[in-house]
Amino acid sequence: MATASKNFSYVVDSSVAVITFDLEGEPVNTLAPAISAEFEALMTKAASDQAAKAIVIISGKKDSFIAGAKIDLLQAVKSPAEGTGLSRQGQTSFDRLDAFEKPVVAAIHGACLGGGLEWALACDYRIATDSPKTSLGLPEVQLGLIPGAGGTQRLPRLIGAQAALDLILTGRNLKAKKALKLGVVDEVVPAPILLEVSKQRALELANGLLKPERTRGLATAVAGKKSFTELLKGLTDSGAWAELALEENPVGRKLLFDQARKQLLKKTRGKYPGPEKALEVVKVGLEKGMKAGLEAEAQAFGELVMSDVSRRLVEIFFATTALKKDNGTKDPSVKPRPVQKLGVLGGGLMGAGIAYVGSALEDVPVRIKDKDDEGVRRALAHVRGLYDERVKKRSMTWRDAEKKMALVTASTDYSGFRRCDVVIEAVFEDLKLKHQMVKDVEAACGPHTIFASNTSSLPITRIAEVAKRPENVIGMHYFSPVNKMPLLEIITHKGTADWVTATCVEVGKKQGKTVIVVNDGVGFYTSRILAPYLNEAAYLLAEGADVAELDRALVDFGFPVGPITLLDEVGIDVAAKVGKIMHEAFGDRMLAPDTTDALVKDGRLGRKAKKGFYTYDDAKKKEVDETVYALLPHGKERKRFDRYEMAERCVLQFVNEAVRCLGEGILRSPRDGDIGAIFGLGFPPFLGGPFRYVDAQGPGKILERTEHYQERFGKRFTPAPLLTEYVKAGRRFY
Numbered sequence: 076m077a078t079a080s081k082n083f084s085y086v087v088d089s090s091v092a093v094i095t096f097d098l099e100g101e102p103v104n105t106l107a108p109a110i111s112a113e114f115e116a117l118m119t120k121a122a123s124d125q126a127a128k129a130i131v132i133i134s135g136k137k138d139s140f141i142a143g144a145k146i147d148l149l150q151a152v153k154s155p156a157e158g159t160g161l162s163r164q165g166q167t168s169f170d171r172l173d174a175f176e177k178p179v180v181a182a183i184h185g186a187c188l189g190g191g192l193e194w195a196l197a198c199d200y201r202i203a204t205d206s207p208k209t210s211l212g213l214p215e216v217q218l219g220l221i222p223g224a225g226g227t228q229r230l231p232r233l234i235g236a237q238a239a240l241d242l243i244l245t246g247r248n249l250k251a252k253k254a255l256k257l258g259v260v261d262e263v264v265p266a267p268i269l270l271e272v273s274k275q276r277a278l279e280l281a282n283g284l285l286k287p288e289r290t291r292g293l294a295t296a297v298a299g300k301k302s303f304t305e306l307l308k309g310l311t312d313s314g315a316w317a318e319l320a321l322e323e324n325p326v327g328r329k330l331l332f333d334q335a336r337k338q339l340l341k342k343t344r345g346k347y348p349g350p351e352k353a354l355e356v357v358k359v360g361l362e363k364g365m366k367a368g369l370e371a372e373a374q375a376f377g378e379l380v381m382s383d384v385s386r387r388l389v390e391i392f393f394a395t396t397a398l399k400k401d402n403g404t405k406d407p408s409v410k411p412r413p414v415q416k417l418g419v420l421g422g423g424l425m426g427a428g429i430a431y432v433g434s435a436l437e438d439v440p441v442r443i444k445d446k447d448d449e450g451v452r453r454a455l456a457h458v459r460g461l462y463d464e465r466v467k468k469r470s471m472t473w474r475d476a477e478k479k480m481a482l483v484t485a486s487t488d489y490s491g492f493r494r495c496d497v498v499i500e501a502v503f504e505d506l507k508l509k510h511q512m513v514k515d516v517e518a519a520c521g522p523h524t525i526f527a528s529n530t531s532s533l534p535i536t537r538i539a540e541v542a543k544r545p546e547n548v549i550g551m552h553y554f555s556p557v558n559k560m561p562l563l564e565i566i567t568h569k570g571t572a573d574w575v576t577a578t579c580v581e582v583g584k585k586q587g588k589t590v591i592v593v594n595d596g597v598g599f600y601t602s603r604i605l606a607p608y609l610n611e612a613a614y615l616l617a618e619g620a621d622v623a624e625l626d627r628a629l630v631d632f633g634f635p636v637g638p639i640t641l642l643d644e645v646g647i648d649v650a651a652k653v654g655k656i657m658h659e660a661f662g663d664r665m666l667a668p669d670t671t672d673a674l675v676k677d678g679r680l681g682r683k684a685k686k687g688f689y690t691y692d693d694a695k696k697k698e699v700d701e702t703v704y705a706l707l708p709h710g711k712e713r714k715r716f717d718r719y720e721m722a723e724r725c726v727l728q729f730v731n732e733a734v735r736c737l738g739e740g741i742l743r744s745p746r747d748g749d750i751g752a753i754f755g756l757g758f759p760p761f762l763g764g765p766f767r768y769v770d771a772q773g774p775g776k777i778l779e780r781t782e783h784y785q786e787r788f789g790k791r792f793t794p795a796p797l798l799t800e801y802v803k804a805g806r807r808f809y
Contacts, residue, residue: 078120082110084135085117090281091274092127094118097135104134105145106190108161111168122176129277130175132198133182133270138208140183141191149218149389152380159377165190165224166369169197173229178280182273184266187211188248192259193222196229199280200287201259202273203251204266211259212248218392219385219761221353223376228360228368233289234258240335240357244350250470261287325362332358346633346761349379383771387763391753394746395589403565403580403592404573411581412523412574417441418495420512422454422485425529426501428557430454431461432586434482435558442492443485451485458483461558489519497582499551501529504652509533510541517543525575527551531602532653535595536568546572549579552599554755562755563588568595589754591747593736597660598653600736600748601755604765606657607728607791609650610667612638614788615721616707617668619714622688622699628718629725633759638725639688640696643681647674664791673706726768727781729758731795733765737808738797745808766808774801 078085084095094117098104121130134140144165152158172179172194181187181195183203192211195201203209213222213230221227222243231239234257242249254260264272279285332354339350352375360368379385402409417433419426422445433441445451462480465471471479484491492498498520500512509528516526526548528538539548550566563583567576576592583590593600615625616639626637642650651671658665674687681687682696690697704711733748742748749764762768769777778798785792801807 078117080113080117082113083117085120087124087126089274089278090126090128091277092121092124092130093270093274094121094130094132095135096132096141102136103139103142103186104136104191105142106165106194107145107148108164111164115168115171118172118175127177128281129178129180131180131182131270131273131277132194133273134184136185138206139185140181140187140209141194142186143189143191143214144224146218146389146392149220149380149385155377155381157377158380159373161380162223162373162376165193166373169193169225172197173225178277180273180277180280182269183211183251183260184209184269188214189222189226190224193224193226193229196226196233200261200276200285202262202264202269202276203254203260204269205251205263206266207250209251210248211251211254212246213243214246214248216244216246216347216349216353217388219347219349219382219388220379221349221356221372221375223372225369225372227353227356227372228365230259231357231361232365236357236361240354243353243357244335244339258289328358328361344631344633346759347384348382349384352379384761387761387767390763390767391750391760394750397746398589398591398750399584401580401590401592402577403567403590404576406573409573409577411578412496414496414578414582415439416495417582418492418498418516418520418524419443419501420498420516421445421501422450422457423501424457425553425555425557426499427454427457428461428555429499429501429529429553430483431458431558432588434458434479435462436587437582437585438479438482440482440484442495443483444489444492445485445487447487451487455483455485489515492516492519493521495520495524497525497527497579499527499529501553504530504533504649504656506533506537509538513538513542513548523547525549525578527579529553532598532656534568534597535566535571539568539570545570547575549575550595550599551579551583552601554601560755561587561589562601562751563590564599564601564751564755565590565592566595566599567592589750591751592743593747593751594741594743596736596739596741598657600733600741600751602653603657603736603741604729604732604752605756606654606665606667607732608725609638609642610654610665610791611725611728612642613668613670615716615724617670618716619709619712620716620721621713622703624713624716624718625721628716628721631718632722632726633762635757643687643689643696646681646683647671647687648680651675664793666791670707674703677706679703679706723780724784727777727784727792730765730769730777731781731792731798734769734795734798737766738795738800769798770807770809774798774807778802 082098086093096104121127179198180200180202181198183195183201184206185208187195192213213226215222227243238257249259251263255263276285336354339354343350356368356371356375359371417439419430419441422443426443430441430443433439443454445454459480462476466473466476498516500509502508502512513526516524528535528550529552530550531552535548535550539545542548549571552564552566554560554562565579580590580592598606612625622639626639629637654667678684679687682691685691688700688703690700733752736742737745737748745766749766752758752764753760758764778794781792781794
């Protein structure tokens, strides 16, 4: 007997009711109160259906189980009480599923995230496919929230508190095999037999032939050993001791939760309340029981959903979602052209990184050119090293790594470049060299080959000057290390063809990047706003600030690393060179103190030279190199500066320049400016980006503070004209 509703179908097959979730008109399944009501009606039907001994829940979407709750719901919440009520609704629904009188099996293929995993956790048995598209997780902390439909209570009881906290506090996803190892799922099968195996297991549960034995964490596993020898063997595992203390011993549990909170605060610095609330809620559930834990979860969810941090993180989510649908042009009908082969000029760390994402994620053949055999060897070795790292971490099999590595070839000439659809140059910041690259590519490749420059500062208009086909020239600014940094900044000059832009945007998306498109200008957007930020840090050093204190001030503000650490990472020589380009283009407003030249002359190039502001041991940052002070004004006699003032000076330079970029048309929108700053430069996500930050502080206050520093330090703090205009007009950026 078959039944259909708007978003579900119900079919009884061989005594198993198969409920298929297929959200109407949407590419993926998401949850909302109306969906829950519809599902519960079908479960009520299944309860009284004598033909159905058990239930299987499966998705009707191609590669998605349930991607979580509908995020739009969060923006509609108007009070903590309303958020708490929303959480309780989800909890009640899944409590009913958990207590359902017939066995329920979750058949999981594709994304099973957030509320989707909470749904699956309320089932009696979980089977996942071995597809790389299958992933499970509770990513709510990434939106400033916690799981709100029982996830903070069911997951610790299923796999133990330590493993559950790792997933809940980080929001990371699991592949199916790892989920099986942890006990999140009970079985992993190939996708084609998922439904068949799920129905079989459902019947076995109904007939009493299958009784899943779950450890409920290492403590229970240890306590359940059948012999004294097995007990001792279990307790030799340090994880078992920790889990036993955590779940069974109140004193040990307090100690471990205190330690967990200490480590958590070291990472969040108190800026993200979600993980702290999650820790508290899990602890309540373990100490006071499921009912108390669920109530604590609902209350915390309600508080968090109304927090500024969650609002900012949800806004970032919507901004990145919108960018995924954006082709980078004013005309949404422009289609990208297919890219079947990628060329890379320059086999250094940047070029090799681009070759890796091209082969690993975009899945196209990549041809690298370097100047000599040694350069070719290094390039291929670097790409190989990135694949070896993935194999070592078990995120890829060696067979898959070999298959992907076979896509990457290299040479010292342009052989193999004729059929490249896009060629990306990643050579030195030298205009003459880049001009030669343009001429060489136009001679070696076809008329429709796109030439993309990975320059971080030189205008694309200047690079395109020598091109026969300037409409094919564009900028693709990657960030280092390419395999880890999420942003790709695409730069168009006035003559860039729309199809070229759309094609490069699509390339970036396939390489796993968040892509923003900006208009041409010296430094584009990200390099341009970074320059005055680093300049101000250099001025503070020249005034006598302590290196470590200055870095700490900006980390306390919310940046992942301080500006001086960043200088060491970027390369002090690179920063000095870019600084001169910026000064030439923008005048004394971008003039940097002359201390960087002295550092470069001393061989202090940063991490790459293992010599900079910090000492390095095996390329790992250690501590401030005290000898660097001999090259700075005031020597070793450092002055005490207020941390807030140091952070404010640097941040105002960053934000003010971002507003300038919007006013000058470099940016297409505040949204792109916020995403570029967060994903490319580490601007604190909980603040939402420079434009959200201005709105939150109030444009008037930002203008007042900028003018305050302008009076003290001169024209480098001249307010952006657009900021002044917005204050006069009483406008905000959003």
